[in-house]
Amino acid sequence: MSETRAWTKVAELGEIPEEGALGIETDDETPIVLVRNEGEIFALRDVCSHAEVRLSEGEVEDGTIECWLHGSCFDLRSGASINPPATQPVPTYDVKIDGDDVLVSLDEKNS
Numbered sequence: 001m002s003e004t005r006a007w008t009k010v011a012e013l014g015e016i017p018e019e020g021a022l023g024i025e026t027d028d029e030t031p032i033v034l035v036r037n038e039g040e041i042f043a044l045r046d047v048c049s050h051a052e053v054r055l056s057e058g059e060v061e062d063g064t065i066e067c068w069l070h071g072s073c074f075d076l077r078s079g080a081s082i083n084p085p086a087t088q089p090v091p092t093y094d095v096k097i098d099g100d101d102v103l104v105s106l107d108e109k110n111s
């Protein structure tokens with residue numbers, strides 16, 4: 001099967017901190033948080049599903065990113081909320097690494 005999805009370069013690998021997050025905006029102004037956890041890169045929408053704050057300012061730990069405002073953690077793979085007060089998931093995106101380039105497919109995986 002041929003690849004029909006569009007991939008957008010959003011960052012270089014070196015810009016994403018170890019066990020940390022980088023908030024970016026795509027050309028169409030979609031806020032995305034790129035997260036590095038245990039050697040893997042994940043992409044989620046950079047907006048908490050509880051209130052409109054940036055997840056990229058939160059802590060990364062054990063496959064999750066924690067919202068800094070009220071402490072809900074979101075699964076990096078599925079975007080699911082692990083604990084209250086957030087109850088809704090955040091959208092996630094597929095990530096592809098090409099050399100030093102980090103590319104995302106802007107089709108949301110879980111919407």
Ligand code: FES
Pocket residue numbers: 048049050051052053067068069070071072084085086
């Ligand atoms: S704004 Fe993120 S948990 Fe409340």
